[in-house]
Amino acid sequence: MTVDPRDYRATMGLFATGVTVITASDGQQIRGMTANSLTSVSLDPLLLLVCVDRKARMAPVISAATQFAVNILRADQEAIARHFAGRPQPDLDIPMIELAGAPVLRDSLATLVCARDRILDGGDHLIVLGRVLALRRAPEGEPLLYFAGAYRHLAEVSPALA
Helix, strand or coil, X not given: CCCCHHHHHHHHCCCCEECEEXXXXXXXXXXXXXXXXXXXXXECCEEEEEXXXXXXXXXXXHHHCCEEEEEECECCCHHHHHHHCCCXXXXXXXXXXXXXXXXXXXXXXXXXXXXXXXXXXXXXXXXXXXEEEEEEECCCCCXXXXXXXXXXCCCCCCCCCC
């Protein structure tokens, strides 16, 4: 049986994920990309992984960077997600700060700063393992989600249905 890559992508799109922006510096400017391929790998040591398309402009940046950040987006940050996904948003203000030596989005729901641990072959993607060096969380907020090719938001479940 042969699986059509488009069918595979559509099926995997039924797995709801959070939305992140991966940021790093190439030494001259800050680069970023939207990603929903984030996975916690290990608690000892603290490791996570992100996947980056080999053809993406971010691939050589994250490959060369000693550190990168994973910024977990809030529900109201869809414009930022679109911007870093290659759809520039005119007049968008993207406040950045530094955390543990890495450029991060100031207003994200949460941020994890990582030292690049290693890069593994993932077919047409790089699997980037990061050792978590620092993190910060907003005191409150809801996540931006991605499901079936669209940005989504959490919905409250009616007490009658619970």
